[in-house]
Amino acid sequence: MSPLSSTFLPSPAPADSVRAVLRTIPRVLAIAGxxxxxGAGIQADLKSIAANGGYGMAVVTALTAQNTQGVRAVHVPPASFLAEQLDAISDDIVVDAVKIGMLGDADVIGVVRSWLTKVRPGVVVLDPVMVATSGDRLLQESAEAALRALLPLADLLTPNLAELAMLLEEPLAKNWDAALEQGRRLAAVTGATVLVKGGHLDGGECPDALVSASPGFEAEVVVVPGDRVPTRNSHGTGCSLSSALATAQARLGSWEEALREVKPWLRGALEESEILEVGRGAGPVHHFHHFQANTARELAGQPAGQSGKDFMEELRESADHHLSSIYRLEFIRGLVEGSLPEEQFAYYLSQDAIYLNGYSRVLARASAMAPTEEEQLFWARSAQQCLEVESELHRSWLSTRPVQSGLGPVTKSYVDHLLASSLAGSYGVLVAAALPCFWLYAEVGATLHTEFQATGAPAGHAYADWLRTYADEEFAAATRQAIKFTERAARAGSEAERQAMVAAFGQSSRYEVEFFDAPRLHA
Known part of the structure; x- marks a missing residue:
């Protein structure tokens, strides 16, 4: 038994507890230093909330004297005044989501715990701030037990790896698998979902994972992969992520959807951080990179989101990033080399069959919305071919291979995204969301087939027949048609619609990467 099990006893919610109704602009309260x-604390929280579509409010728990190089001093105001702040907010305003950060001491934690128990906000994200990125301690050691007792009142916990180890009183995790195991243990003893963050691990990858002991989750662990952004400007990254997740959850109602939306935003904030030129140490991230980039382009006389390029060139560059990620995946390398475990390939095929069934419905919807007969016929034929391929997969592969898998979490998220795009009322958004399954798949297929042929197609290669199908010229021609119709829809649409098309295309492209990586995670 964990030494913390007696501390992590969940407090029962009041019988009349009411969860938040999803809101277009959620009212999000940040309780932090x-x-x-x-760059960090309440200032970063408010920027993140606004950047992710929420209305931000703030209650200050502590004052710090700090800059990008470190924390110089911490002052904790009287806990009684904190209680006055919290009551003033909740007496007047419905709080849809709460993000809790730095708490400082046991008295402050006690006030927050009492307020949460009384008000029961719909979404509670707790970032257990104990140590700053600079290494400075931000929580008194005497308050650690009080913080642990607060954790079961949260829906989501977002510790960094050092804080995760401290909360469990265990050594720091040295690799991703060890971090996930610690996340499982913390989720089990608190009843909360735990976000395990890979940002402090070595290597070029930077995954995040939602770990839950809740039976309502599709999977115990949902991993969202990502690449590390080479920058020293990571000040306030944890604060920004947790407050953004609270905001997105209040809009979307799903932690997985929230993470998949917020992670690309945070990546962009890190990539564009150099523009800010703030401080001589670890600088802040650029919370409003996606807004200010468009403003700068408009001032330069360019359409927002196009950077002086045409629409399809922008999508092409976006696709290149995702293609690079796909080519680095273990699944892809194992497929070309013939070393991929058969159970992983079977899982991939089973998920592909499920996906194609949903994708065919989306293409049928595109046919119904298409403005020309040529486009109607193209999308209708494509929908029919999806069903034919699905039937062939079951007949020739899956019927002879036992596959112990139902609908996987990535497959579900991808299909849900496509179905949501089909209901958005925009033909352009729908075809942009559908395009990566043509475009990225065709690019990957052509590259893999070329690599496979270059090896001399060695005898006994387990996936030789499958890789040869990637050279299908009919699919390449269909991809060119899909690109043409997407470009036509972009020209006909408004600037707002083109921006929505870029977003839909980008989200589908990310799902394409995760779809290829799902067999490894499932194994």
Whole structure:
């Protein structure tokens, strides 16, 4: 038994507890310390909430004297005044989501615990701030037990790896598998979902995972892969992520959807951080990179989101990034080399069959919405071919291979995204969302077939027949048609619609990467 099991006893929610109704603009309260340099704490929270579509409110738990190089001093105001702040908010305003950050001492934690028990906000994200990125301690050691007792009141916990180890009183995880195991243990003893973050691990990858002991989750662990952004400007990343997740969850109602939406935003905030030129140490991330980039382009006389390029060139560059990620995956390398375990390939095929069934419905919807007879016929034929391929997969592969898998979490998320795009009322958004399954798949297929042929197609290669199908010229021609119709829809649409098309295409492209990686995670 964990030494913390007696501490992590969940407090029962009041019988009349009411969860938040999803809102277009959620009202999000940040309870955290102040960072006068603006990169972390309550300042970062408010920027993140606004950047992710929420209305931000703030209750300050502590004042710090800090900058990008470190924390110099911490002052914790009287806990009684904190209680006045919290009551003033909840007496007047419905709080849809709460993000809790730095708490400082046991008295402060006690006030927050009492308020949460009384108000029961719909979404509670707790970032157990104990140690700053600079290494400075931000929570008194005497308050650690009080913090542990607070954790079961949260829906989502977002510790960094050092904090995760401290909460469990265990050594720091040295690799991703060890971090996930610690996440499982913390989820089990608190009843909360735990976000395990890979940002402090070595290597080029930077995955995040939602770990839950809740039976309502599709999977115990949902991993969202990502690449590390080479920058020193990571000040306030944890604060920004947790407050953004609270906001997105209040809009979307799903932790997985929230993470898949927020992670690309945070990546962009890190990539564009150099523009800010703030401080001589670890600078802040650029919370509003996606807004200010469009503003700069408009001032330069360019359409927002196009950077002086045409629409399809922008999509092409976006696709290149995702293609690079796909080519680095173990699944892809094992497929070309013939070393991929058969159970992983069978899982991939089973998920592909499920996906194609949903994808065919989306293409049928595109046919119904298409503005020309040529496009109607193309999308209708494509929908029919999806069903034919699905039937062939079951007949020739899956019927002879036992596959112990139902609908996988990535497959579900991808199909849900496509179905949501089909209901958005925009033909352009729908075809942009559908395009990566043509475009990225065709690019990957052509590259893999070329690599396979270059090896001399060695005898006994387990996937030789499958790889030869990638050279299908009919699919390449269909891809060119899909690209043409997407470009035509972009020209006919408004600037707002083109931006929505870029977003839909980008989300589908990310799902394409995760779909290829899902067999490894399932294994």
């Amino acid at each position: 102040s960072d006068p340099s603006g």
